[in-house]
Amino acid sequence: MTDADFKFPPIYNFPPFYTKQPNETTWQSQSQQWIGLVLDYCKQKRIWVLNSDGVPLSKNDSELDSDEEVDSLSLFANEKIQRSLKRETIGEIYAQMVTEGSAEYLSPVSTSLSRSLKKATPQDQSIIVYWRKPEDWATMLLEWVEKTGQLGGILTLYELQASESVKSQPFYKINSTVLVRALDVLVKMGRAQVLKEEGGKISGVKIV
Amino acid sequence: MLLTQWQYVELNASGRPALFPEEVEISVSDEVGLYQGKAKVLNRQRGRVYLTTQRVIYIDKTDPKAYSVAVKLSDVESLELYPGFMRSSPKLTVYFRPPTDPVSLPPPVPELSWGCPICYFLNKWPADLKLPSDEEGAILPPCQTCGVRPSAKHILRLVREQQEVIAGTSLSTESTASANTCPQCTFINHPSLVKCELCDAPMQPKSSGGKQDGKQRAGPSINYRDVKIQTETDDGLLAKDARMHIKISFRNGGEKAFYERFQSEVERVKWDTLMELGKVNANAVKLQNNPSATPPPLVPMNLNMGISSLEQIGEMKRKKTGFVLSGALEDIDQLMLKAKELLVLSDEFAHTVAKSLMGSNQMNLLQNSSLLLGANITTGFSRKDLLSSQLYYEELTRQISDYLSFVLPFEGGIMSLVDLFALYNRTRGINLISAADLNKCCCELFAELNLPYKLKEYKSGTKVVMLKSDQEGKIASRIARFLKKSESEHFEELKERLVVSNNQLLTSELNNELEAMLSNKEEFMFKGMSTLDISKHFKWSYGVTDEETELALAQGVIVMDQQISGTYYFVNKFDASYDWETEETEFDMATWKFEDYTTQQVALIPPPVETPLAASTEESYAATPVPVVRTPNLSGALLQLEGLMFD
Incomplete structure (x- = not known):
């Protein structure tokens, strides 16, 4: 890239x-x-x-x-x-x-x-x-999730960032903070639920 | 009735009369009106009157261009002072000499001459010898070189031709004025020649061109623009035995001093005219009529008895005191500014000594110094010469304005007030003006008198003098244009140097290659212009440059590059409309059409305003296309023209 x-x-x-x-x-x-x-x-x-x-x-x-x-x-x-x-x-x-x-x-x-x-x-x-706005990233994530039929499933942040399946996606190796901001947008839209660990660290996300 | 003695006056940009060469101002008085004969002259009732060595000039206050008139001193026969009574203001009556006065020069008689058919020598026809009336029997003089008598036929033909030419030139002076045609051989000479280039015959004195008339006082009139004089009532000059005269009415006083100077000037002009006509014996000396030249004897030679004698002695003593005081104060005058107390003192004594002080050495010194400088603009009036201080300031302001028109082009159009003060006083030499006076003149009166200059104060408090037409943006854009020009010149120069060193022809391919190379290497980069570079180019002082660049920065036309080695300035390229390919912005088009200062000044340097010539040059400058500085695509031929293109 x-x-x-x-x-x-x-x-x-x-x-x-x-x-x-x-x-x-x-x-x-x-x-x-x-x-x-x-x-x-x-x-x-x-x-x-x-x-x-x-x-x-x-x-x-x-x-x-x-x-x-x-x-x-x-x-x-x-x-x-x-x-x-x-x-x-x-x-x-x-x-x-x-x-x-x-x-x-x-x-x-x-x-x-x-x-x-x-x-x-x-x-x-x-x-x-933010050379792309968090909103743009959010839309991209949502599209990818929809396309790959993973709606409703739980995905870890690592999966979204670095798994083999996202290699061709623009958000491959996205910065974690930016990813969190994008997920925040989705949460606000009501399209995602964030699963947190005890320490407040995000462990996974469920996009619906 | 229109007196022929009225003359048109040319004014310069400062509202002062444009003087002839060798003409020097002597005195000025304001709030005067003009009379012709007994009647007031309409529209000439409020103005200033200048006395110069050649003319008396009236400059109207309301419309100087339209109503200003002058009278030549050589036309004046005598003067008479009417001291004024009750509500009638003092008047100076100026009597003109009758038109047929023997003193005036006779019109130049054209000389006839004939070329010898044998040796071509140009013989003069003796003035006392009559022209042969017919072809037979006339005794003709032989040629002065070869001694051969010409045939009468030849002479007559030549003479007739010449007469026709002379008649033709005198009738149509308009058409020949510019051409300067020779009356003898009709060769069209250069206008400045006094003798024909081909036949050596003297040229006819031209009727136009006021400059030459300064010397030939009684020469042809320069009345080439009509002076329209309308009087309120009948002027009574048409009556039998009426002497042609005008009156100058002094509403604000000052008539006495003016009269005395006027009188002495008229005397001088008369004397000079006599000298010119050769009516003065070779070693004749003019009797000096100056009371202050020698101290009067304290005691009259033959003492009488009685009251009258006592009075006489008193009078003598008073005169003696006056002489001593005036002599002493002449010296002090020159130290006036250094010794302020003495100025106060002398002001106290002024009413007793003023009369004998006027018109003495001081003026001569000034005349000399101004002649040395080759400009008439420095004639200084001292404060005492002029009765009202307002008039003094106004006159001083006009003089400074004249001085600026002369000196400002050398200073790049902007000059700090301190520099002006120093330079102006140096030019004056003696009789210096104070800083407060200058400040008052520049601050208040430039605008009031509608002069072409203005005072500008920077944020730092520095005051500068500049042309009124130089708006804020104008100077900034001039700086920007200079920066742009020097940037493109920088690259052109480098390119040329590279091409020459590589001994190659500049093809467009190579040009592109070079441009790419130049824009990529640090050592070839354009490093901007420092304040010093800018001040050198515009001939501004460093301080002025500093202030002006700051203003230009504030206006956003230029930008700066600050680093350890100094501050350098560049054209503003941050604008979104800036095109890096063509190196042009929209901003170019809008703001950079201001003409260069130098060209502007060329149009301004001849001081007379409103002459057709000046108007046409200004127009032509306005019509010159906007110089757009851009990097031209160079070809070999253009490269050689570079110097021409960018100058």
Whole structure:
């Protein structure tokens, strides 16, 4: 699924792209361009989590993704022109993404699956990038379950994420947090029931 | 009745009269009205009057362009001052010399000349020799070089031809004014030549072109635009024995000083005219009529007895004191700004010494310094010269405006107030103005007098002077255009260098390859323009550039790249409408059609406004197509033209 050659837009080589513009309007369009770039980049590389420096974090998030090659380089730094975005500016872009609903801060409240978490200000926080909205994932899951005739059956999260049967599906190796968010959507729609372990950890899901 | 002495006045952009070369302002007075004969002249009842070395110029307050008139000093015969009585304001009567006055130059008599048929030498026809009436029997002078007498037939034919040509030129001055046709051989010479290029004959003095008339005072009139004068009532000039005269009515005072200067100028002009006509003996010296030149003797030579003698002694003493004070204050005048106390002191004494102070060395010094600078704009009025301070400020503002029209193009169109203060005072040399005066002039009066300049204050408090037409966005877009241009130039230059170093022809294939290479390598990247680069290009001072780039940033036309080595500026490419292929945005079309400052200035530099020439140049600038700076697809031929294309 991964395509190593992500084609950056020409603005990626434009030095002022790495300086927060003082003009509010210009900054708006600048941050929009960044958000678009982040979403495209993550979608193509199937990156789920970005840390506060813009380095993809999928590797240590879950062992499921361990076989995946992930850049260790920050998306917000351009070696070629030797420019990088400041950390505060990255934080602002993250904040905007969260407000827009295209990302979520990685925090202990947001998911029960995430492990190592830093207690930090939002600026220093990593984000989960929703390059597809949880609603979209939910629809996809539902379609797949319907198609494979598993309505009413109980499925573990692992089955949804990494079993042989979902290998051809777009949500193959989906990030656990994103999966939980998608299941939440289904629960709200009344199409799913979540089975929890004693510790509150989700063990399985029943889609109806 | 319309007096022929009224003349049209050209104004420059600052609402001041456009002076002839070598014409220098001497005095100015405001709130004056004009009379012709006994009657008031309609629409000329409120204005300023300038006295220059060549003219007296009335500039109307309500509509300067339409109602301003002038009278040449060479037309003036004498002056008379009416001090005013009760509600009648003081008036200065200006008598004109009768048209047939022997002092005026006779119209130039065209000289006849004939070319020798043998040696082609151009002989002058002796003025005292009559032209041969018929072909027989006339005694003709021989050619001056070869000594051969021409045939009478030949002479007559030539003479007739010349007469026709001369008659033709004098009748249709309009058509020949621009062509400068030679009266002898009809060769069309360059307008600036005074002698014919081919036959060496002197050219007819042209009737248009006010510039030449400055020197030839009694030359042909420059009255090429009608001056319409309407009087309130009958002016009484048609009566028998009436002397042609006009009156200048001083509603606000100041007539005395004006009269004295006017009088001395008229004297000078008369004297100069006499000199020109050669009616003055070679070593003649004009009698000096200056009371302050030598101190009057303290004690009259022949002392009489009685009260009258005592009075006389008192008078002498007073004169002596006046002389000493005026002499001392002339020097102090030059230190006026440094010694404020002395200014106060001198103001206290002003009413006693003012009269003897006026029209002395000071003015001459100023004239010299302004002539040295090659511009007439620096004639400084001192505060004392002008009675009302409002007039002083208005006049000062107009002068500064003139000065700006001269100096602003060298400063890139924006100049900080501090720089202006320093430069202007340096140009003035002496009799400096204070910073407060300048501030008052620029802040308040630019707008009030409707001058083409304005004061702009940045957020930081820095004040700059610039053209009124330079709107906020205009300068920002100029910066943006410069950035864009330098970016494309940067790539063109690199490409050219690579092509030359590889000794290859630039094909479109190679061009694409190069472009790909250039856009991918860090060392070829366009690194933006620093504040210094921008200030160099626009000739702005660093501070001004800083402020202007900040404004441009705030307007979003440019963006910046901040890093350790400094801040660099780029064209805004964040806009969604920006097309990275053609390097153009919608924003280009909308905002970048402002013309370049340099071209704008070219149209502005000749100061007279509303002349047909200036109007047409401005139009032509407006009509020039919008220069769209973009990366052209270069071919070999275009490459050589690069310098032309992008300049």
